[in-house]
Amino acid sequence: DVKVTQSSRYLVKRTGEKVFLECVQDMDHENMFWYRQDPGLGLRLIYFSYDVKMKEKGDIPEGYSVSREKKERFSLILESASTNQTSMYLCASSLSSQFSPLHFGNGTRLTVT
């Protein structure tokens, strides 16, 4: 079974802090994704990566950056956390095939105070 592991289930940070959310997958998937999930808004794509060191912006990249130095690891960085970034963050991975489903981690609930 594919396993996508997010390093923290719950995180509380202060406004202005730099925040790192880590995600690791164990299935040698080429693609990795970061979404945020908010009530009434569904899942919104922040960034995705289709290879090591490669990334593309999703629909809401403002205020975020990403890093993929190794194939199995994809990090989401909030350079200066703000209260409107309080959300559930979901990481996912998939094979490169356009027909391959995404496999999600269990999420990190981030609260910025």
Add this chain to the structure above:
Amino acid sequence: DAKTTQPPSMDCAEGRAANLPCNHSTISGNEYVYWYRQIHSQGPQYIIHGLKNNETNEMASLIITEDRKSSTLILPHATLRDTAVYYCIVRPTSRYNFNKFYFGSGTKLNVKP
């Protein structure tokens, strides 16, 4: 990109079939229909996907109408553990955006004893 419309909630008796509808009237010829579900406090779980033929796996069946403008996810014998939010997604397959999954608000399925 094709959008989907799902009822916000549905009820189903335990042991009965749950039929979850989805409208995707603007779907294009090479776009796939995917279904995911999300149980409270977990990440979305892949269920099934299809193009135009009906599909079945160990979790569910997917029925896509001949004109492909709508589909139905069928859970043949719903259990209490199937209570979740179910998302119907139309996935682009062009090389430029096939990695962008668009999740809407989904259908909250309540399985009752």
